[in-house]
Structures are given as structure tokens and as C-alpha cells.
Amino acid sequence: MNQADAPRLTVIGTGYLGATHAICMAVLGFEVLGVDVDERKIGKLASGEVPFFEPGLPELLTKALESGRLRFTTSFEEAGKFGDVHFICVGTPQQPGSDAADLTYVDASVRALAPHLDRRALVVGKSTVPVGTAKRLTGILQELAPAGTDIELAWNPEFLREGFAVDDTMRPDRLVFGVASDWAHERLQAAFRPVLDLGTPVVRTDLATAELVKVAANSFLATKISYINAMAEVCEAVGADIKDLADSLALDDRIGGKFLKPGLGFGGGCLPKDIRAFAHRAEEIGVGQAVSFLREVDDINRRRRARTVDLVREMLGGISGKRIAAWGAAFKPNSDDIRDAPALDVARTMHGLGGHVRVFDPAALDNARRAFPELRYGDSAFDVARDADVVVLLTEWADFREIEPDALAEVVKHKRIVDGRHALDADRWRAAGWEYRALGRS
Numbered sequence: 330m331n332q333a334d335a336p337r338l339t340v341i342g343t344g345y346l347g348a349t350h351a352i353c354m355a356v357l358g359f360e361v362l363g364v365d366v367d368e369r370k371i372g373k374l375a376s377g378e379v380p381f382f383e384p385g386l387p388e389l390l391t392k393a394l395e396s397g398r399l400r401f402t403t404s405f406e407e408a409g410k411f412g413d414v415h416f417i418c419v420g421t422p423q424q425p426g427s428d429a430a431d432l433t434y435v436d437a438s439v440r441a442l443a444p445h446l447d448r449r450a451l452v453v454g455k456s457t458v459p460v461g462t463a464k465r466l467t468g469i470l471q472e473l474a475p476a477g478t479d480i481e482l483a484w485n486p487e488f489l490r491e492g493f494a495v496d497d498t499m500r501p502d503r504l505v506f507g508v509a510s511d512w513a514h515e516r517l518q519a520a521f522r523p524v525l526d527l528g529t530p531v532v533r534t535d536l537a538t539a540e541l542v543k544v545a546a547n548s549f550l551a552t553k554i555s556y557i558n559a560m561a562e563v564c565e566a567v568g569a570d571i572k573d574l575a576d577s578l579a580l581d582d583r584i585g586g587k588f589l590k591p592g593l594g595f596g597g598g599c600l601p602k603d604i605r606a607f608a609h610r611a612e613e614i615g616v617g618q619a620v621s622f623l624r625e626v627d628d629i630n631r632r633r634r635a636r637t638v639d640l641v642r643e644m645l646g647g648i649s650g651k652r653i654a655a656w657g658a659a660f661k662p663n664s665d666d667i668r669d670a671p672a673l674d675v676a677r678t679m680h681g682l683g684g685h686v687r688v689f690d691p692a693a694l695d696n697a698r699r700a701f702p703e704l705r706y707g708d709s710a711f712d713v714a715r716d717a718d719v720v721v722l723l724t725e726w727a728d729f730r731e732i733e734p735d736a737l738a739e740v741v742k743h744k745r746i747v748d749g750r751h752a753l754d755a756d757r758w759r760a761a762g763w764e765y766r767a768l769g770r771s
């Protein structure tokens with residue numbers, strides 16, 4: 330990359346998204362400054378420690394720090410002086426007691442940065458926000474940036490998946506540039522030059538469309554998952570098989586098999602809160618009816634968690650006093666993220682019903698322990714399964730899928746397994762004498 334032309338980047342908010350973006354951009358050759366209000370997080374990153382689990386990222390952090398192109402700070406003054414392009418990557422969680430997105434952090438970060446922008450710069454929103462946020466932030470920048478400086482706002486939604494964050498950042502399927510001028514578009518092109526050189530498709534559009542693309546994408550993915558889980562409910566009622574049904578649908582190219590995996594449903598820090606915030610925002614702007622199906626998507630998804638508990642109850646004839654091995658805590662494999670994790674929701678419900686639940690997860694145990702100290706935890710999949718009345722697979726880590734039914738049979742009290750993620754080979758487990766149950770399978 331031609332260093333002379335390359336803009337200097339700041340990345341504001343160094344959580345899952347921001348840390349990944351900052352590290353990858355430095356590896357790609359940019360000078361990058363990561364900024365966060367969390368001193369501990371900044372301290373860890375600066376000393377070479379990624380504060381969350383993400384395959385491949387620790388190695389890249391080491392590489393980026395060694396290159397001298399990546400630094401971290403808590404100072405917005407330093408950020409304003411340093412950067413030509415500022416990426417806003419702070420959290421937009423669900424507001425407590427409401428479906429709306431909490432924009433406190435986005436507003437605070439823009440307000441903190443704006444007074445320090447003393448030369449022409451581009452501020453780029455990456456966080457997932459309700460449509461209309463960019464317009465409002467443009468007003469805040471105009472109000473708070475020093476008089477006479479030319480500050481523009483653009484929107485560049487992010488589509489990375491946790492667990493594949495490095496690859497999704499370095500080689501995304503597409504880039505969306507929501508811009509209000511040719512200058513902003515050119516600046517974004519410069520800020521993604523090495524990615525564009527790979528032939529990555531770019532959609533240039535306006536700010537509102539860019540904001541909407543993101544929530545539309547997550548809503549589509551959530552709808553696909555709830556669609557197949559709705560079919561699972563129907564299968565349960567008639568004794569049909571959701572696995573065969575999903576496999577058959579997937580063979581139609583127009584439908585495709587991705588995000589068509591039935592089971593416990595979606596969780597995490599994004600899909601659930603994003604569909605709720607979108608439905609809420611649509612209602613605010615008078616088009617609630619257009620996306621009212623998202624409420625149903627959410628309800629179908631929540632029912633999966635309750636139904637999984639029901640399945641365990643049916644199998645055991647009650648949950649109170651039973652020893653239950655819960656395999657998984659993270660919202661999906663290859664992540665330590667427990668935000669709105671279906672696995673922990675199910676484990677906590679079974680605990681609340683008097684079950685002796687013990688949880689194991691290969692990466693998310695520390696986070697789970699901190700968030701839910703009332704649950705009991707073990708050191709391995711076999712450890713929590715000792716003398717269990719039932720094993721419940723809640724997050725489909727490869728470590729769990731690879732376990733031999735005969736080896737596990739040695740430690741459990743009863744050979745019963747609930748496959749909450751349709752991740753195990755039912756025939757193999759049944760052949761080994763296990764009672765195998767999964768939602769939507771007779």
C-alpha cells in the first residue's frame with residue numbers, strides 16, 4: 330500500500346467489532362489508533378492481549394503492535410489530532426425495559442471527538458443504529474466541531490460474524506458506503522484500499538440506506554432461522570422430521586442451506602436486539618406494520634428456548650432434583666460471547682426449576698461465571714456429565730460433536746441426550762444405546 334496516500338485511521342470503541350477492525354486495518358498497512366473509554370480494555374490491547382475469544386486475532390494483534398502501526402489510547406484529543414478517518418464502533422445495546430436501541434454511547438463518542446476535529450476529517454459510523462441516526466449525528470458534528478473545519482459523516486455498516494471476524498474483515502462479501510459526497514466516497518475508498526484491491530464489491534448509497542442495509546440483513550438472517558424453527562414446531566405436532574425437511578429445502582438453490590439450521594434458535598449481542606430495535610424504529614416512523622412479522626420472528630425464537638426445557642422435562646418426567654449436564658454457554662461456537670445466549674437461558678431456567686445443572690463451555694466459562702454465579706460449572710464436558718440423568722447440548726462446539734457416545738456412557742447415570750442444536754448424529758447415539766431427542770424430530 331502507498332503509505333503516503335493512506336489516511337490515518339482511528340477506531341473508537343474497541344470491543345468485538347472495533348478491536349477486530351483496528352487490528353486488521355493495521356495488519357493491512359494503515360496507521361491506526363484504537364480509542365476506548367474502558368482503560369482496562371485499552372491496557373490489555375496495548376500489551377498484546379485480546380480481551381475476548383476470537384480465532385486468529387491474538388496473533389494479528391502481536392503482528393500489528395510489532396509493526397508499530399497500531400496504538401491504543403483513551404484520549405479523544407489524541408484521536409482528533411491523529412486521525413483522518415474516524416470509525417465509530419461503540420456498542421448499541423437494547424435499552425433496558427424497551428425494544429429501542431440505546432444510542433448513549435454513539436452520541437457520547439461523537440460528542441467527545443467532535444471538539445478535537447481541527448482539520449478536515451471523515452467520521453464513519455460502523456455501529457448498528459436505527460435509521461435516521463446518521464442525520465442526527467451530522468447535526469451534532471456541525472454543532473460541536475471547531476468553527477470552520479469541514480467534517481463529514483458517512484455510514485459503513487459492518488457484517489462480520491464472531492468466530493470468523495478476521496476473515497470477514499479482511500475479505501468481506503461486500504462493502505456498503507453510505508455517503509453524502511464524492512469526497513467522502515473517495516476517503517472511504519482510500520480507507521479500504523487493500524480490501525477493494527481484492528475485487529470486493531462496493532455499494533455506494535445514501536446514509537439512510539446504509540443504516541437500513543444492516544438491520545435488513547440481520548432481520549433476514551433472523552427470519553430464516555425462525556422460519557425453519559416454525560417448521561420444526563409443525564413437525565413436532567405431526568411427528569415429522571425437521572432435519573429431513575431442512576435438508577430438502579436446502580437443496581433448492583433459491584432457498585439455500587445457510588441459516589436454515591433448526592434448534593435452540595438465535596442469540597448473541599446482535600440479531601435479537603437488532604430485530605427489536607428495527608421493529609421499534611419502524612413503529613416510530615409510522616411503518617410498523619411493514620415489519621410487524623419481526624415480532625413473530627422474535628416470539629418463535631423465544632419459544633425454542635422454552636420448548637427445549639420442555640423436552641428435557643418430558644424426557645426426565647420433571648426437572649426438580651435431576652442432575653443435568655449443560656454443554657455450552659456461548660451464544661454460538663467459536664465465541665466466548667454470552668450476550669443473550671440461548672444456552673445460558675435454558676440452563677438458568679432448568680436451575681430455577683430445581684434441576685442440579687452443571688455447565689461447561691470451552692471458551693465462555695469465565696464470562697458465564699461472572700454473569701451467573703448462581704449456576705454451577707465444571708472443567709470439561711465429561712466432568713459435568715458425571716452421574717448425569719441427562720446431557721443437554723446447547724452450543725454446538727466441535728469438542729462436543731466429537732465425543733464418543735460409548736466413552737460418555739461410562740460416566741453418566743442414564744444414557745439420555747437432548748441435542749438442542751441438531752449437531753449430533755442421531756443414529757450413532759441411538760446405536761450406542763442412548764435415548765436421543767431433538768426438537769422437531771420424532
Ligand SMILES: NC(=O)C1=CN([C@@H]2O[C@H](COP(=O)(O)OP(=O)(O)OC[C@H]3O[C@@H](n4cnc5c(N)ncnc54)[C@H](O)[C@@H]3O)[C@@H](O)[C@H]2O)C=CC1
Binds near residue numbers: 487488
Ligand atoms: N460484535 C459483532 O460481531 C458485531 C457488532 N456490530 C455492531 O457494532 C457495535 C459494537 O458492537 P460490539 O463490538 O459487539 O460491542 P462491545 O460491547 O464489544 O464494544 C463496544 C465498545 O465501545 C466502548 N465504548 C462505549 N462508550 C464509548 C465511548 N463513549 N467512547 C469510546 N468507546 C466507548 C466500550 O467500552 C466497548 O469496548 C454495535 O452497534 C453492534 O451492533 C456490527 C457487526 C458485528
Ligand SMILES: O=C(O)[C@H]1O[C@H](OP(=O)(O)OP(=O)(O)OC[C@H]2O[C@@H](n3ccc(=O)[nH]c3=O)[C@H](O)[C@@H]2O)[C@H](O)[C@@H](O)[C@@H]1O
Binds near residue numbers: 488491
Ligand atoms: O450484526 C452483527 O453483529 C452480526 O450478527 C450476526 O453474526 P453473529 O451474531 O456473530 O452470529 P451468527 O453466526 O449470525 O449466529 C447468530 C445466532 O443464530 C444462531 N443460528 C445461526 C444459524 C442457523 O442456521 N441457526 C441458528 O440458530 C446461532 O447459533 C447464533 O445464536 C450476523 O451473521 C453478522 O453478519 C452480523 O454482522
